[in-house]
Amino acid sequence: MSVLDGGRAPELSVRAVSADDASLARLVAGGAGLLLFVSEECPTSALALRRLGPLVEAWAGAGLRAVAVFEDSLEVATRTARRLGWMGPAVAVEQPFETSRRYELQSVPTAVLVDRDVTVRGTVVGWDQPALEALLGRAAELLGVPELPAPAASEPLRKPGCASKAAVDPSLWEALASAAPASGIDEMEEMFARGWTDGLPVVPPTEERVEAMLAGRDPSRSFGPVPPALGEATLARVAACAVLAGCHPSYFPVVLAAVEAALDPAFNLHGQAVTTQPAGQLVIVNGPVRDRIGLNAKMGALGPGSRANLTIGRALRLVVSLTGGGMPGRLDRSTLGQMGKVGFCLAEDEEVSPWEPLHVERGFAPEASVVTLVGCDAPLSISEHRSRTPEDLAHVLAWAASTTWSTNWWPLEEPSVFVICPEHAAMFRQAGWSKQRLRTAMFDAVRKPARELHRGETTQVVHHADPDELITKWASPEGIVFVVAGGEAGRYSAVLGPCTGMGSKIVSREVAAG
Template identity: 45%
Template sequence: MSEQIALKDPLEAMEHFFMMGWTDGLPVVPPTPEKVEAMLNEAGLTGSEVIGRIAERNSVITAEKVAINAVMAGCLPAYMPVVMAAVQAVLDPAFGVHGPTVSTGGAAMLVIVNGPIIQQIGLNSGKNLMGTGHRANLTIGRAVRLVLQIAGAGAKFDQTTIGHPGKISFCIAEAEQEDWEPLHVQRGFQRTDSAVTVFASEGPNQIYNHVATNPEQLLLSFADRMTPFSTFNMQRNTQCVVVVCPEHLATIQRYGWDKTRVQQFLFEQARRPRADLEKFGFPVESALGDKDWITVAPSPEDILLVAGGGPAGSFSSYIPGWASMDQSVAITKPITTAAACGDT
């Protein structure tokens, strides 16, 4: 359990946290016992419960540590179940959190939220999806990163060469529709469930096409953006995320295409000739795929397709993944509130 420190006021507390290296470079909210307890109550947990471990660092993450960092990030108690589920996901051994958080590749923890919790806590799935202005998105993503940096000793191990702003906070919600299967449903949950998917990601790449009149034209521009050899996706068996904006989604749905068909099309078209590797100095046998072609992901299902973004503007996004699937895979966990647990 954490020690308590007596400081005279919030400003002194913030400066103390800066001095101790307990921030991400931005001011934090002082985690008073009352605020921490409110977080734990919302998740129906006691502080001593173990949420997960990072074996490579001999780190044990308790519920109290998650709650402390959620307060510091600026979360409201209502956000705590999402933070907790996301932390459980990144601490799942299959996610391999040590790798992306120490790599020179500078991966961020992308948090994708689905289900009724989106409306319940006011998560943004629309305009400025990956940008500013939405407390829930920004503080939840920040809390996950603070947990890994501070409680998980991540600052000590981070060897990022350049990184990207998502390493501070990277949390989005899917714009769910009746005729578009949400990500968490594709990954085994019900529409009525709330769930979170975490993914070790590079920075987002904008896809612009405002002239395509059918899905084939539109998605070929997606495939073109998804296939630079300078990403892990074209050199290893790596997952990726594609966020489809409303205008692009309308073009796709006008022709009756569903998520599965879009994933299959992108899998078939987002590829490069294996022989092209030699132009960049890579051995032709270094990437996975068949003898002639290298695909952006090992299977259609490894292209994680999400709807979201503002109603105006034909700008979607491709988010490459980190390393290969034997090092890290996307993990989806259910979001459980205290009420769902039967707690008060």
């Protein structure tokens, strides 16, 4: 018989502050015991500890003793239990996670009810408030009491957990242990084994590094749940993602503004995180913070070479994938994906731009530092070296974008972002063109008769239009957004097509001082 299906509960092989906490017999001495298997990095485990922790003392008074069994070091277990308000003992199952294997654990959190005879009388996997309430009802029957306090029915009522470390092939842990220096396992390989990466190496988020990133901020402050799995975006967890991404602590205010923008319901991060589209999140930074932290707005602005650009965008994506569960092949169902889903951050070259910066256009003061977030596709390079008039250049830029999203999907409701290179911007400056004039010229330039758009997928606008009716590529000129960036030589601009069909809006947030 499987252990979790009513078999005898295996003895605990754990590290504990008190020997009593490591004894299964001591756990059930009052009539029943509850083992709550968790891990520090699992957001669903944090949810379980936070909601069940305040009930532990009342349970103990009725004879049900509960212990949190962490798949982490004892130091991490003790610190995490205290931070999340767990009022019972916390013990540690360390590598190679033998106790987790004996209990046939597949995911955390898992709650295991054990009776006085050390028999498993029920389990709940993940966070399942109704199932936990039923499990506590079973415990009350074992103890002969009318009822035991249960967690309040609040959202989310159900939430899947994370893979148990015992589910990792033991040979992998053995290989890591044998390959590591005498002081411990290889940190980089451990990060991969824990699933704390986006496929690239990460910086281990030690307590010292996370504290340096937080710089005295309250680690328990929360931005709320991160779609799609709704892990909680505490400052501590966002700081850990920033460390993993390789951010310098001076970048953290920008990361926080980006996370706050991403969690605005108008941005619809949930839709972007689970869609089959290749939607990434573009972070555009304006204001004095650009120079203060060394963001690149010039040559190679969309490419490699700048730590600030690459790690800020990556930190946001790690929050989405690790805290939000938006990992490719799991909740992230993007058919192809794109490199913008690893991390995408761009600073605007306000000094070279002939126009007001993006953040000023969006209502912020010129001296403010602002992050603007856009759900978008990968950049499409636009090579245009022959235009000699602003009218010709506007025409070329606009028609280059005509194929974005889909050749025949006209009009687009969501915005397209044009990154205008300095040489192209200079032509519009010399001609005295405002943003609005360029926007209107581009909008007016790209039109087709509905009959030419009837191949493949089409919009309802095209479907219901007269065959001779001219259809525009964008629903309105406001669907065209400009940012100036890039090297001084080379007439290459770019357009980033939209993440469409889910009503995602552009969202901006001011960067807090410090």
